[in-house]
Amino acid sequence: MPRGIPNPAAMYGIAPRPWGYEVSLVRNGTRYYKQFGKASYGGIEQALVQAQDWRDAVVRNVPPVARRTRAEKLRANNTTGVSGVFCQVASGGRVRAWVAKTYIGQDEILRTDFPVDSTGNAALALAIQEREKQLARMSGLARLHPAEEAIRQGMTVQPPGPRAIKRSKSEITRCTNSSGVSGVQFKMPNAGHPGYWLATTFTAGKGSVCKAFSVKEHGHDMAKSLAIAERARQLAQKLKDAEQQQLQPQPQQQKQSPPELSFQHRAGGQTARP
Secondary structure, three states, X not given: OOOOOOOOHHHOOEEEEOOEEEEEEEEOOEEEEEEEEHHHHOOHHHXXXXXXXXXXXXXXXXXXXXXXXXXXXXXXXXXOOOOOEEEEEOOOOOEEEXXXXXXXXXXXXXXXXXXXXXXXXXXXXXXXXXXXXXXXXXXXXXXXXXXXXXXXXXXXXXXXXXXXXXXXXXXXXXXXXXXXXXXXXXXXXXXXXXXXXXXXXXXXXXXXXXXXXXXXXXXXXXXHHHHHHHHHHHHHHHHXXXXXXHXXXXXXXXXXXXXXXXXXXXXXXXXXXX
């Protein structure tokens, strides 16, 4: 979107990319970032829904700082040691007045000047006291985007429905794939060998399941079809095993941890991944 115009609520914190979507949100100097590829989730629609779900989890679990906390943060050009307090300098470099200024909201800016001529050396102390009074009128969280409050209240914009399980790298059809089906490839050990079609499926913690179909025994097309069917059977078994694993009772935890959130932290002008 053009600068100054916020993204629509559905796309808050989400940027489209040729391969899918990426989510990027900043909280107190920490950048929460994750990618959602259309190849990993079976299509561009599921990639967007997954990105929105993860974005919503970040917004709900990591709220922005309080407005007062942000207002009290010293800026690089601050010379008084107190945020919102600065001096007005007359010609010749003489301090004319100390000023306390606070932005409360749209069309509401608090400002009080303390001229040195009338208040003397107490001008700075009076400005600091006035700044504290002004900050006391500030409440709520920092407003980063109109969609944030709606997300925290559960008013999600993405449609309900089943979510696709993220595919492993072995399940993604790559541009170099010769069969058009992920996990199915043609192998030829040497130039004189007729070759075979191989179906392979990897499961984390269990390793790979492989089955080969000889071209010499079945013919090229039939061997390929058998490998594709075997690949489908392997994936179905993998999904069944995963569902059974989810149904097994999990050890009771005393405290439920928040969802895993990928992030980047900016330190010293550089971006570091944990």
